[in-house]
Amino acid sequence: MGFGPFVNRQSKIVNPMIISHNEIVVACLKAFEALELPLGQREDAAEAIGWLALHGLPFEDQLATALHSFQPKSVFANPISQSGQESVWDAQGGSALHIFPNLADYAAAQARVHNSHTLSVRNLTDFGVMWPYITKIQQRQQWVKLIWKNGADADMVAVGLPDSPLPKVSWLMGDGAERDVQLIVAQPGFGLGEDDNEIGQIIRVDSGSGLAQNASDRFKSGILINPSLWQQLKQIGLGILVEATAESEQRGAGGV
């Protein structure tokens, strides 16, 4: 599932409700735990959704798809080919929420040894949530570029410069060709600049400073979310709760 260019998600929500950044992260944590995503991965996933929401980027479609189609048992991506500077993986339809953090860290580790690494992933779902992971890589002082197909006619390129807090994200008119998700990580001096977008015509850019302003605005005013998605998220999160009994009420928390 992708999202088209120039989509201002905030204005398309009917009767949105306002939530805080902390709320969406915690709600996602609970929901992903209920969906059996292990600790560490669910923290990464919740932070990723929270990051998208906070920076004014489309997150609802990604979240809705993830909640609907998440398969907790599809844990691994199988390697198709691996070398120091390149690798190709088959995610077997698995969710990026589950698979991408470790793959991204794998690419980053390879880049440290071999100066750069290009990682391609096939059959990955929910890849819209991958953007936040590249901020972790760039904050570790590596150059990073993420390319993925965003719907039929658009491509996305996110480029993060070393030691910068936020990436620049470009929305491009795609050429319609099928494309793997591609992550390129490089040591400083071996990557390219922020403006390296060779795929096609740029139709929108979210700069690092623009994203930062979005975050500041959302801390002040809150994050808009579709109420039914929020209810769905909360409902799923109830799965981590243990049924209460009269006995547990008496002995489980004190206050007696």
Added chain:
Amino acid sequence: METKTPLRPPEQVMKLSRLGAFHQTRISFVRSLLRKVMAENWQIERTGWDLNAGGFGTAVYTLSVPIQPEPEQYSVVFFSNDIPDEKRTDRVIAEEWDVAFVLCEGIVTEEQVEELRANVPKQEVGRYLPYVLVLSRANKSTRNFSAVLDALSAGKQPDPAQLAKVGYLYRTTAVYGNGKFGIADFAKLQQTQAFDVTFRAQMFAVWMVRQFSLDQVNYLAKLKNPSGAVELDGEIARYLGVGNATGLGMAPFIVSHPALLHQWVNTREKALGLVLHSGRCSAEIAARFETLLLRARQHVAEIETIHELQEKKNRMMLAELSDLIDQRLPIPPNTNWHDVLAWVAEDSAECQEVIVSILLELYPDLVNPLAEELNCQESYDLRPEQPLAELKKVIAQNYSWALEIDFTQRPNNQWFWYSSADKEEPRLGNRYEEEGQEKERPLTMARDITCMFMGIQAFLDHSPQATVIDYLMAHPAERGLIRRIQSLSEKPYAEIQDNLIAADCLPIDLLRCKLSFFGASKFDPRSNLWVRITLFQGAPLVSDIGKPFADDWFWPVSPAAK
């Protein structure tokens, strides 16, 4: 200022029994808040008072923080409710409270007050907008409130001896911040000058419910006997703080925010190190030490608790403080503070931590600035390229306390922490007797690390050159644990060095640790799972703003004892 005195080792400080013996200090949140309020001359005004003859209704206080170029303005709105006695409980599962209140950004409009009225009394079930900064509620200590009201309306001051037993009129049972239920994230408060330090906004809201409680009881006394009632004497009013009931909900916080815990404990230990290294004991300081020690003993003697173990600890602490007073006071000028700590080295942790708190109290110029270092930008990042053998060494060094525990022994694996479907109340279950452990909360650090350590050893046996990411690609579920270990490797005070699922684990020790940083006193465990404390006892009143302030309300004692 660099301290050359080594800090106390984490093996000593991070044991649960030690953390559960911490007392408040001058870097506690309530202390730093009120220093700021008094130094900056915050302007607080009661601008709305719409209470009926029973004391129920709405009250509004406004705050103006005089900074340049424009003052920051806030409001605190109280909704006081008439609830039946049987509905009054400190538990998370409560649905009604004597007073529900919020701290808001800006001066609230009538429209906002109506919006708040519809939601604040519902607490967790309500929804809030980001102009709300703190959401809280409190219940009356009904016996105390009635006693104080009766006395004032009869033209008398309340009995200080009674107030020494329960030193508050209201008791908060939850104080929410940081984005809960739609209120503002802490990141928003970090852009303010008033509330940019962690928990400062929450402590301010609690200080204001104390003010509300005093105003309310004075108001009701006047209504009851217009011609004969008196207002609370200032000294007695200051002795009344705010109670708080804290249960298991607070416990997971310091486990799931280890970098923050390290920041707090490290700052406290750094303060102690500074005092030990640089704190000269002049004649004046020696006299002050004596004053505080005598006051501490009196304060401890006034603590009442029903908890057998705590009562035993208090009696021991009292005896040890008395011995110290009898044998060592007065201390001469130029006393070495290392020697003072050595005097109590064989005493209980409670007594030792009293001395630590007193030492920090003696040097405001050295210690006060550290109160601004309690924030922490928490970030837990993975280092995928780290050699796995190196990670194994880190675990062996930093988690040796965990690796020594035998988890095949049932008592070491007894409890599981969980969230109940009953309003998500945190509870403790017995793994061998109760259902629900498949939904166990992640407070099983020691057990999980021990298990993973064995897995790492086995992996290294066939891949000695492996990196962390090699291991994680084969064991993706351990990402969280490895990230935690790596992120905390240089933070010695991050991990509680005890097994939190052991039969002998006392959750109240976890609660006390965090509460001591808030500035709590009069720890009164009601069971092993929850505790009552007092905040702001002895603290200045709103009416004291603008007057000389000695910042000397540490270890408050009953006015009757003075």
